[in-house]
Amino acid sequence: xIAIVDYDAGNIRSVAGALERLGQQYELTAxxxxxxxxxxxxxxxxxxxxxxxxxxxxxxxYEVIRSLRRPVLGICVGLQLLCRDxxxxxxxxxxxxDAHVRRFPxxxxxxxxxxxxxxxxxxxxxxxxxxxxxxxxxxxxSYYPSLCQDTVATCRHGSTLFSAALRYENxxxxxxxxxxxxxxxxxxxxxxxxL
Amino acid sequence: xxxxxxxxxLDVKDGQVVKGIHFEGLREVGDAVGMGVRYAREGAxxxxxxxxxxxxxxxxxxxxxxxxxxxxxxIPFTVGGGISSxxxxxxxxxxxxxxxxxxxxxxxxxxxxTHIASQYGSxxxxxxIDARTIPAGSGNWRCTTHGGKVxxxxxxxxxxxxxxxxGAGEILFTSMDHDGTCKGYACEVYARLHEELxxxxxxxxxxxxxxxxxxxxxxxxxxxxxxxxxxxxxxISIPELKKALAxxxxxxxxxxx
Numbered sequence: 345x346i347a348i349v350d351y352d353a354g355n356i357r358s359v360a361g362a363l364e365r366l367g368q369q370y371e372l373t374a375x376x377x378x379x380x381x382x383x384x385x386x387x388x389x390x391x392x393x394x395x396x397x398x399x400x401x402x403x404x405x406y407e408v409i410r411s412l413r414r415p416v417l418g419i420c421v422g423l424q425l426l427c428r429d430x431x432x433x434x435x436x437x438x439x440x441x442d443a444h445v446r447r448f449p450x451x452x453x454x455x456x457x458x459x460x461x462x463x464x465x466x467x468x469x470x471x472x473x474x475x476x477x478x479x480x481x482x483x484x485x486s487y488y489p490s491l492c493q494d495t496v497a498t499c500r501h502g503s504t505l506f507s508a509a510l511r512y513e514n515x516x517x518x519x520x521x522x523x524x525x526x527x528x529x530x531x532x533x534x535x536x537x538x539l
Numbered sequence: 540x541x542x543x544x545x546x547x548x549l550d551v552k553d554g555q556v557v558k559g560i561h562f563e564g565l566r567e568v569g570d571a572v573g574m575g576v577r578y579a580r581e582g583a584x585x586x587x588x589x590x591x592x593x594x595x596x597x598x599x600x601x602x603x604x605x606x607x608x609x610x611x612x613x614i615p616f617t618v619g620g621g622i623s624s625x626x627x628x629x630x631x632x633x634x635x636x637x638x639x640x641x642x643x644x645x646x647x648x649x650x651x652x653t654h655i656a657s658q659y660g661s662x663x664x665x666x667x668i669d670a671r672t673i674p675a676g677s678g679n680w681r682c683t684t685h686g687g688k689v690x691x692x693x694x695x696x697x698x699x700x701x702x703x704x705x706g707a708g709e710i711l712f713t714s715m716d717h718d719g720t721c722k723g724y725a726c727e728v729y730a731r732l733h734e735e736l737x738x739x740x741x742x743x744x745x746x747x748x749x750x751x752x753x754x755x756x757x758x759x760x761x762x763x764x765x766x767x768x769x770x771x772x773x774x775i776s777i778p779e780l781k782k783a784l785a786x787x788x789x790x791x792x793x794x795x796x
Contacts, residue, residue, distance in 0.1 A: 361609045361611075457661065459662060460762070
């Protein structure tokens, strides 16, 4: 069973829809016991990182998420919460990934939020299996995770090269939305299920 | 680099896709979820569903359709039409919409943009602007509401700036001078919006052929092109369009099929 963390900060319906299309069973839950018992945990997230983190704390899930030993996938703000810290707040993250989350700089002709389909590069590891460099996926964000030793895919917006996906031990994260990224996104979700 | 987006727009009435010329004389063309799935498979980058019955008749059955769309399609979609409160926006978000577009209601109460954007983020709020030149053919663009039926005094560029300042994540501009004519987009307006705004601009109204779309994404510098009839009636196929755009040097996401 896949658990989708239900903490009032998620694009839960979209992630649930993607799992349904892949024929997967899932549950929406904020119950620590259910999360600890799940085969896979997806931590979605949209909006403000500081609000999302506060919401996670209020539900008593901060330590629970960090203690999970089965594969965990953070999506967008869900990934950002797993990083060291975020300039959005600013706020301390769970520190699973070595990345810092920073705001895109102001640059002429470069729009923020980074919204739309962009190409992945430097793909590495099981989550990105079967995908080619240059594959387009869907992003919507104004803050980005920096490059670090956990980076397993990169993307460029303006002059900024950032981590499009991260992995540390059983923790995975995508800054883009696999649930909104067509066939490429379905492949990535299937890879996560197949880990 | 972010790819330029191609966005089919599906006008929905009673769960069916319709498209009217100049927003009048409606005619049914197909099933909303089924057409969305088809467009996603063909390589559409995003979809817009407009509930055209909402403003006039206040329908709420659209929310159920949004839930079905979210289950059925694997690309982002925007919903619009008659969204006039933060509660209404929240219901659509909960049903699975990625973005909402505000039009008449934002002009009636601009603070709606501020409230929804601060609650759910700018990425959730598209401000749709319909405007026409007064007198026709002049450079004086004034906004309209209610599908072009009501003329307002609001000046297009001032309103676009205000929408951005209030937290809109994107501007969807439709030229009522061009909409339904199939003679091309209002390119000079998009170029100016691109120049003046920091947020992405979606072009809508006037596409008649592939060259029109190439032009608005190059000369017009729009971030995305939206069209309806030319896709619905099969005058342009999305794979063909993507190929032509790539050949013209436009950065697009290639169609998988």
